Each structure stands twice: as structure tokens, then as C-alpha cells.
Amino acid sequence: MLGKLLKHELRATAHTMLPIFGVMLLVSALANVCARLMNGPGNTPVVLTIIFTLVVILFGVGLFAIGLVTVFIMVRRFRDNLLRDEGYIMHTLPVSVHAQIWSKVLVSSLWYAASSVIMVLSVLLVSWDVDTIMEIGNVAGRIIRAMTREDHVAEMIAEVLALLALGSLVTSLSFDAALSIGHAFAKNKMALSVLAFVGLLILGEVFTYYMASLAGDIGSLETFASLTFIKGWRVTCVAGAGLMLVMGGACYGITAFFLKRKLNLE
Amino acid sequence: MAVLTCRGLTKKFGSTVALDGVDITVEPGRIVGLLGPNGSGKTTLIKLTNGLLQPGAGEILIDGKKPGVETKRIVSYLPERSCLPDWMTAGELMGFYKDFYADFDRDAAAGMLSRLSIEEKQKIKHMSKGTREKVQLIMVMARRAGLYLLDEPIGGVDPAARDYILNTIISSYNPSASVIISTHLIADVEKVLDDVIFISCGKIMLAAPAEDIREQRGKSVDEVFREVFKC
Structure with missing residues (x-):
């Protein structure tokens, strides 16, 4: 039954978490484009400068907040699903309390790990250009070689x-x-x-x-x-x-x- | 074997006694009305049977077992409030019930939804309060359970919806199972009841077959209820 609980827990949380992650990656990509346009040749119109600045700020706030948002959503999920009205359904399922707890803890931990990955991906995305990525690849290669030595x-x-x-x-x-x-x-x-x-x-x-x-x-x-x-x-x-x-x-x-x-x- | 047995069942919330030494036996195949005014202990008794509360004293047995994972396999419970996960569609909800309850009849549930013109793709959050209550009832009654616990199934709904709910209960419950209907709206349910339990202030005032009550007192169960619980 733990497998079934995990399946439904993943589905229930994914429909909130995936759009958030998607928006974060989208904002990161936009921030990258904005940074390129602002640094490009010629004068950028004031309105576009304001929009670009807002997108970059949004990226910064998102990067800072994504971990907190994930914690908030997982806490709210536990409360709403097991301690409020939905609890009438969840606690009358033929599953043990232990399975209920493990399903929540494992899925929460998975999303915490996923939010860390999204943070790293967002930073990579915002700094995306061929030279930068090559440089990151070189640094990573040097680190790995040093580690194996x-x-x-x-x-x-x-x-x-x-x-x-x-x-x-x-x-x-x-x-x-x-x-x-x-x-x-x-x-x-x-x-x-x-x-x-x-x-x-x-x-x-x-x-x-x-x-x-x-x-x-x-x-x-x-x-x-x-x-x-x-x-x-x-x-x-x-x-x-x-x-x-x-x-x-x-x-x-x-x-x-x-x-x-x-x-x-x- | 009795499907539900309570012996000296007591539950207190702080200094308030919600159930006080309740003794009940419910035999298989009976439709039982758990009748009492608001705050009489009906919901507490049903929650104890579901394992949502723990008794302070006494014993409760479902099919000879204490409430737990095994008894939850045979108990189908309708809470007094709507508690469906609102992000699900009706179809996903049926999948959820099918995953956890081996006795869930998906075809029966789909048929009942279809008769109400509820699309399987419709999300719970887009349904009206009345439709959600009906969907919840359909999920509960589509199980081939051993004991149905229905907490105020007709409370706060219009007369047409009451008829739908009672017809759904009668037409879809497993005939070898027992049904306990908790309500204070006696007149509406009286016609479907085999047995009657009157409860007040956490104590059982009367437990007898509905027909015996009508024959011995020459009154309907509703009239007897009004006498017993006269303010």
C-alpha cells in the first residue's frame, strides 16, 4: 500500500510543484535574454530596461524563495491531507499510519532535492552562453580529475x-x-x-x-x-x-x- | 457474528462526556438509524468505529476486530462533511478508491456518475457543493462493503437531493452488509430503517426494530423520537 500512497502523493504534489519549477526555469531563461539585450550594442528603451530589470529581480527573488516555497507547500500538504477534512478519507483507508507518514516524508524529501536541482539549473540557465558553459564544463572536469587523484x-x-x-x-x-x-x-x-x-x-x-x-x-x-x-x-x-x-x-x-x-x- | 459490537464504550473530551457506557450490537443485513439530536454523540460513535478517535473506556469491535487496517477494508464511511481532494477529477477519484479498496465497483460508480451527468474529466473543485456531496456518496456506496457508516447523509440538502441520496443508498448497498445512518431527520429515513437506536447525551435511550416500536407504541418512529427528545 505504501507504493499506492506514494503514487497518489507524487501526483497530488506534482500538480503544484511542476508549474512552479516550470515558471522558475522560464523566468531564468527570460532573465538570460534580458541580460543579453541590456548588454547589447545601442541604447535600450527605458520601458524595456524597466521590464528587463523586473525580470532579473524576479529571478533573484525566485531563486531565493523556491526552497522556502517548497517547504511551505509540503507543510501545507501534510496539514491539509492528514489533519484537515481530507484526513477523513486518508485515515479511513486500509493503510497503516506508518505508511502514511513514510509516503509524506519520502515525497517531501524528493521535492526538496528537486528544488535544489532546479536552483542549480536556473543559475546555469541565466548564465547560459557557449563560452560560460564551456568554462563550467572545464572547471567541473578539473574538479573531477582532482577528486579522482x-x-x-x-x-x-x-x-x-x-x-x-x-x-x-x-x-x-x-x-x-x-x-x-x-x-x-x-x-x-x-x-x-x-x-x-x-x-x-x-x-x-x-x-x-x-x-x-x-x-x-x-x-x-x-x-x-x-x-x-x-x-x-x-x-x-x-x-x-x-x-x-x-x-x-x-x-x-x-x-x-x-x-x-x-x-x-x- | 455481529458486524458491530460496542461494550461499555465511553469517550470524553476534557470534562465533557460524549459517550457514556454505550452498548450496541448491529447484526449483518440490517439498516440501522442512529437517531439523536445535535450533540448527542452520533458522530463520536461513528468516528470511534472508524478509528478516527480512540475510546476512553470500553470496547468496540467490527466483525470481531478492533478498529484498524483490517476493519477499514470492510467499512465504507461517509463523513458528515465534504472532504474530497478538490484537485482530482471524478475519474481520478474512482482510480484512487479502486487502488485502495478491493471491493470498489468502478463500473457501478461510473454508472451512477453518468446518471447524474457528471463527466469523469470534471474536477471536484469545479463541482457545486451538492454535486460534491453526491459524488462522495457514490464513492462510498460503490463499495461492496460489510458495514456502511453514513454520518448525516441527508443533513443540509434539499428534499429532491434527499430522495436521490436515500434511493442511492437503498439501491446500491451490499444486501448482506449493515448500514448505519446517523441523522436527526427521522421522517425522511424512517421508511428505510430496519432497526432504530435513540441516543441522547452519549447514552442509548432505546434500541429496537423499527417495526416493534411502531406496533408497541402505535406511533411512527418520528413521533416517538419527538416524544423522547421533547424540549
Whole structure:
């Protein structure tokens, strides 16, 4: 059933996300054309200059906002689909609460990753000309060659990507947990959800600080300082992943508990 | 085996008692009217049966099982409010129900939509409130379920729509299944009911076959309701 939930979740979110991504790419292409026209020979009419400037500003705002918009849409989707009227349909489907949570978290993470890709594509598109792209290709080639010459660099990049994916899942779970807590109350659900999110962030920070202190108390910091770079990197990655797993697990447990035991549909 | 059994079912919201030691048994093949004034506990009982709420005390069993994934396979639920995803078309909605419910009869649903002249390509958000309610009812009644839970299916609709809704329920439900219709509009549903449950302030006031009530009291169920719940 998780597969079916994922299919419908993707379809439901794609009909909002794809047009946004499409508009972002279109604005990027327009910004590229505008920049070329403004930099071209001869005087550009004032009206066209204003329009070009607006398009470039729109591109800048879009690039800054696309990540936030994606988060906003995913948060609203979780709330509307599981905690408001649509919840009457979703929570009476013959699927477990766990499948419901996983479908939301996996699809949200996918769109977070997609918005990052769109940001990169937008930057490439706005700076598009043959010389620039050739230069980007040359730089990328040099980076790849340098990486393959150095030991562990490719693995380190894979580890960073894995940590980013895990971080994306945990972020999504923390939004879901906060919304589930806030919507268990009868009134001021969104305000209480924001409070719950702040509370979860503080708890996460306290936990991280406590674990770091604990590591210091048992002399782990001295051991850490004596490690080679790559071993230190690995320990940092494992510690980071461990912390994220604990926080993600806690947020998952909170979300599952509130959806199962404290559901309060409007 | 009873399709629905409640034993000492209690639910509180803070200090408010919504259900107070409710005992109910619903046998297969019966159409049951869950009748009571607003705020009597009808919706709470239906939500508990669907697993949307958890009981404070007591037990609720559907086909011998506690509410969960297994019972949701056999329960077809019509909420009291319209809750269809408005970005979907009627056709996509049928696909959604077919994906999750093995007992969903797509042809029956398509036939009912067609009789209402609702195009499968029409989006839910472009439908009127009344049409959305009918589409929701069609999705619920197109299932060959074991228990239909219909929460206020005729509340807030015009008399012509009431007739359509009641006809749809009677003509399309699985005859071996039970149907629980929650309402306070007794006169409209009385003719279709086999059994009647009166509920007030979270307590069962009366549970009996509709025919027995009419014979023993010499009055219609609607008249008895007005007597029992006289303000």
C-alpha cells in the first residue's frame, strides 16, 4: 500500500510543484535574454530596461524563495491531507499510519532535492552562453580529475550527499511532528504547531549539546584530535548521522503517536 | 457474528462526556438509524468505529476486530462533511478508491456518475457543493462493503437531493452488509430503517426494530423520537 500512497502523493504534489519549477526555469531563461539585450550594442528603451530589470529581480527573488516555497507547500500538504477534512478519507483507508507518514516524508524529501536541482539549473540557465558553459564544463572536469587523484574524496562527497538526504528526511519529520502536536488541540492549531516546532528545535539543540558534553567528559575529544583527517571526518559523519537518526526517530514516534492516538480532525 | 459490537464504550473530551457506557450490537443485513439530536454523540460513535478517535473506556469491535487496517477494508464511511481532494477529477477519484479498496465497483460508480451527468474529466473543485456531496456518496456506496457508516447523509440538502441520496443508498448497498445512518431527520429515513437506536447525551435511550416500536407504541418512529427528545 505504501507504493499506492506514494503514487497518489507524487501526483497530488506534482500538480503544484511542476508549474512552479516550470515558471522558475522560464523566468531564468527570460532573465538570460534580458541580460543579453541590456548588454547589447545601442541604447535600450527605458520601458524595456524597466521590464528587463523586473525580470532579473524576479529571478533573484525566485531563486531565493523556491526552497522556502517548497517547504511551505509540503507543510501545507501534510496539514491539509492528514489533519484537515481530507484526513477523513486518508485515515479511513486500509493503510497503516506508518505508511502514511513514510509516503509524506519520502515525497517531501524528493521535492526538496528537486528544488535544489532546479536552483542549480536556473543559475546555469541565466548564465547560459557557449563560452560560460564551456568554462563550467572545464572547471567541473578539473574538479573531477582532482577528486579522482585524491584518496577518499569521492567517498566523502557520497557521504555528504547521504547526510543531506538524511537531513532532508529529519527536517520533513520535524515539520510533521510539530503539525501533529499543534493540531491535537481544539484551537490555535497553527500557532501551537509553530510553538511545537520551536520546542522540538530547542530539544534537538539541547540533546546535541548534551551528547557533545558527554563525549568531552569521557575523553573522546582528545582521542578525536589525535585522529587522521579522514578518520576524523568519518567519526564526524557517523556522529552527525547518529544524532539525526535519534532526532528523526523521536519526531517519527511523536507523529505516529499523535496521528494514531490524538487525531483531532476538524 | 455481529458486524458491530460496542461494550461499555465511553469517550470524553476534557470534562465533557460524549459517550457514556454505550452498548450496541448491529447484526449483518440490517439498516440501522442512529437517531439523536445535535450533540448527542452520533458522530463520536461513528468516528470511534472508524478509528478516527480512540475510546476512553470500553470496547468496540467490527466483525470481531478492533478498529484498524483490517476493519477499514470492510467499512465504507461517509463523513458528515465534504472532504474530497478538490484537485482530482471524478475519474481520478474512482482510480484512487479502486487502488485502495478491493471491493470498489468502478463500473457501478461510473454508472451512477453518468446518471447524474457528471463527466469523469470534471474536477471536484469545479463541482457545486451538492454535486460534491453526491459524488462522495457514490464513492462510498460503490463499495461492496460489510458495514456502511453514513454520518448525516441527508443533513443540509434539499428534499429532491434527499430522495436521490436515500434511493442511492437503498439501491446500491451490499444486501448482506449493515448500514448505519446517523441523522436527526427521522421522517425522511424512517421508511428505510430496519432497526432504530435513540441516543441522547452519549447514552442509548432505546434500541429496537423499527417495526416493534411502531406496533408497541402505535406511533411512527418520528413521533416517538419527538416524544423522547421533547424540549
